[in-house]
Amino acid sequence: MSKTSVIGILAVVVVIICAFLPWAAIESRHLLFTGLNTTGSSYGEPGKLNIFLGVAAALIFLSKNKWVARMNLFVAGFLLAWTFRNMLLFSRCEAGICPQTGIALYVSVAAAAVAFVCVLFTRTRP
Template sequence: MKNNPYIGIFFSLLVIISVFMPWVYVASAGGMLTAMDTGTSNLGKPGILFLFFALWIIINMVINRLWSKRVNLVLGALLIAWMVRNYILFTHCEDGICPDKRWGLYLNVVACMGSFLSILFPPDDSHVAKRH
């Protein structure tokens, strides 16, 4: 798994891209909603935290130290939790109005899961001396 950091960086970049893609369509809330532009809804801007997590995950993957891998585990878990929270908030029906899910939301789910899986399985460091 020597290409694992590159895969993790790729998925983290996909998280950043998915934040700007259309997530849901709700006619009463101003049409297309993204993580950075939620129209007249009260969802805020959840994309800012996605950007924060994804950028720090990329930085820690480039650093490639033991402490950065441990920090990435925490950041990856928070990224997954934030993704689940936003998926539930953006897709739930309210007052009989159900949003139409768009492909940006699914891209975000896949990218967050891929990023977290690449964090869970870091590359083996063969240059580290083993104690016997």
Template sequence: MSKNYLIGIGAAVIIIISAFLPWLTVESKHLVFTGVHTVGSSFGEPGKLNIMLSVIAIVFFALRKMWAQRINIFITAFLIAWTLRNFILFARCEMGECPHKEIGLYLSLFGALVAFFAVVTGKNKPSNA
């Protein structure tokens, strides 16, 4: 297995871990939001999709087929788009109050970018299957 694929698997694991870390703190209401725990807001639970896409990406990183690599490009690109959406949604100011962005939000974005570049720069010898 190539180093790029191991880096991609590590980045996907970081995304899974970051879904459980704090993403946002609203100090006026004493609320801390994670990717899977957003009680008290209308954010939904966007970390669940991050986890699902990361698990799928890990499976395709482990497969050494050309078709898996091509599908993984789409999966990780969608993961970047979803993570950017989460970053914009969580980081915005509303009604004059700007929340404090936490480490989980940044780790999620960083992991998605690293996973995508691991797929794009990965060299997989083409096999016919």
């Protein structure tokens, strides 16, 4: 297994762990949002898709097949886009109420970007 695959797997694990950590807090309403717990809002549970895409990307990083590795470009790209969407969604102000964003939200986006870059630089044998 190449170094980029190992780094990509570690980055995906960080994305999965960040789904369980606090992403945003609205102190005026006493709400704390994680990727899996967004009670009091209409955000849904975006952390579930983070976990699903992260597990899929990690399994594809372990694969040696050339075509399966090319599928990881889509999976990691979608993971990056989804985490970026989550960052925009959870950090925006609505009706004059601005949440305090947690560091896990930004770490998740950074780790997804690292995983995507690792997909770009992973070499597969023909």
